[in-house]
Amino acid sequence: MHKILDRLLFWSTGLMAAMALFGIMWLTVVDVTGRKFFNNSVPGGLEITEVLMVVVIFGALPLVSWRNEHVVFDSLDALIPDWFKGIQARLIHLVCAGVFAYLARLLVQRAERFAEYGDITAYLMMPVAPVAYLMAVLLGVTALAHLVQVLIGQTNPRELAP
Numbered sequence: 001m002h003k004i005l006d007r008l009l010f011w012s013t014g015l016m017a018a019m020a021l022f023g024i025m026w027l028t029v030v031d032v033t034g035r036k037f038f039n040n041s042v043p044g045g046l047e048i049t050e051v052l053m054v055v056v057i058f059g060a061l062p063l064v065s066w067r068n069e070h071v072v073f074d075s076l077d078a079l080i081p082d083w084f085k086g087i088q089a090r091l092i093h094l095v096c097a098g099v100f101a102y103l104a105r106l107l108v109q110r111a112e113r114f115a116e117y118g119d120i121t122a123y124l125m126m127p128v129a130p131v132a133y134l135m136a137v138l139l140g141v142t143a144l145a146h147l148v149q150v151l152i153g154q155t156n157p158r159e160l161a162p
Helices: 002-038 045-066 082-117 129-152
Strands: none
Touching (some): 002 129
8 A cells, every 4th residue: 555655646746846856957957058158048937947846845745745754853752662653653644634734725725816816927927826726736635645644654765665
């Protein structure tokens, strides 16, 4: 079950984040080359980079959450008894699931407002609502990843790596 979910997240959100990062890289190369040699940058390059950064950050979040690859503060772990560590991990995942679900709900509300007002970016005139909806969906997937961790237990990232 863990391996199936890991591969599903890897080939969906992980690949999406990787492709967005690759796009940022090439956009930067083209933009810098255009500025240096042609005295002209990519029109709307900053807006495109901002949207791609959203995809990178929010796209990687479900996979990072699923694999427990967060930055952690573990200096007190030596003081916690072994029997409590499983309970602690499930409680933390439950709190994280609730927080991410709540944030997803808030972003859906914000996206609805963006759509209602017709908010667009300044230069390329791209609608902002789809980006906010994507963020909300990816936060929802992250919440589900944490909820599954609560229900079936914690994964070991070394076991899941492809």
